[in-house]
Amino acid sequence: NGKRVQWLRGQDGEVWVWVMGEAPGDKPYEQISEELIAERARQQAQKEAEELWRQKEAEITKKFRDAMAQEKARIVAEKWKIEMEDRKAAKLEEEKIQEELKKREEEERQKGEELIRQQEEIRAKELYLSLKQAQQHSQHSDDDQEWEEQLRRSKAADEERSHKARRARDEYRRQSLRAIQKGRVAGLSHLFQGTNLSNDQESKLNNSVSPLLSPTASRLVNIWERPSRPFSRDVIIRWFKEEQIPRRAGFERNTNRIAQWFHG
Incomplete structure (x- = not known):
């Protein structure tokens, strides 16, 4: 029928609207x-x-x-x-x-x-x-819906953090295994030399590390053998600070936050 609505526009060219409470003298x-x-x-x-x-x-x-x-x-x-x-x-x-x-x-x-x-x-x-x-009852109903939405978002965030933690653990295991296979575990022998080990213990430690450093053995078998268990808590702490922290072991990727899965 040719009729149409002509909207008022402000100085910025946008459609002019009035929001209750924003005009001078409006009550809250x-x-x-x-x-x-x-x-x-x-x-x-x-x-x-x-x-x-x-x-x-x-x-x-x-x-x-x-x-x-x-x-x-x-x-x-x-x-x-x-x-x-x-x-x-x-x-x-x-x-x-x-x-x-x-x-x-x-x-x-x-x-x-x-x-x-x-x-x-x-x-x-x-x-x-x-x-x-x-x-107030009507307002509580709106608050309940908002709370349910926040709960849903929180659950989704928890699942995302759990997924990232699993990926970080897998990545850390791969990096650790790769570093050991390249012979970086040799740094353990240097740390363990500071402890009072018996001849038998030194022999076990050297036997467990030397195959990883031997070119002949690495060419024959590409298998990692677990080194002997450390005999001092201080040795483990020193090893972690000097060898693992520089590699950002136990941190979330691209952040300075300790990963949730790390309990060291």
């Missing part, structure tokens, strides 16, 4: 929400109070109308018994009683209004708390 969303809830509670309480007052007013009116009718009937009945000279006094008495009844009616009206006002305030507070709880 939380304040607006609180005011709306309080107003709804006040209006509901006022409506209920007006209905209660209509009922109370009708009850008070009927009560005193009946009382006045009964009293008037009693006075009329008694007036027939009073002689003509006493009729004036009876009239004055009737007016006095009616005035007293009106006074009592006004007092009870004031008490009724005060009671209704107190009930209105209590009801307004109850409605406010109820509406506030409903709003």
Whole structure:
């Protein structure tokens, strides 16, 4: 039909939009929400109070109308018994009683209004708390969805870290085996010479290392033999610091963080 929408645009050429709370003088969303809830509670309480007052007013009116009718009937009945000279006094008495009844009616009206006002305030507070709880419940539902999303992301990150740790362990094993096969394990013999080894122990250590250093043996068999177990914790620490840390053993790749799988 040829009709189309022409959007307003700002100085930057983008479509002009208004975001609640960003314009000068705008109230925060939380304040607006609180005011709306309080107003709804006040209006509901006022409506209920007006209905209660209509009922109370009708009850008070009927009560005193009946009382006045009964009293008037009693006075009329008694007036027939009073002689003509006493009729004036009876009239004055009737007016006095009616005035007293009106006074009592006004007092009870004031008490009724005060009671209704107190009930209105209590009801307004109850409605406010109820509406506030409903709003918080709605916010908790949104928080639960956000928490589930964070949990899903956390699980995915844990799986990724576990995968990286497995790859780092495999890479470290390959590098260690490659270094040993190239003869770098010979550095162990230099470290172990600083300990008080017996002749038999030195012979075992030399026999375990020398085949790796022997060109003849390396040409015949490409097999790594585990060296003898170190006899000192300090020797192991020195070996790791001098030989393995420079190769970044136990670190995550391309970082200075200790790998999660490393427990040295």
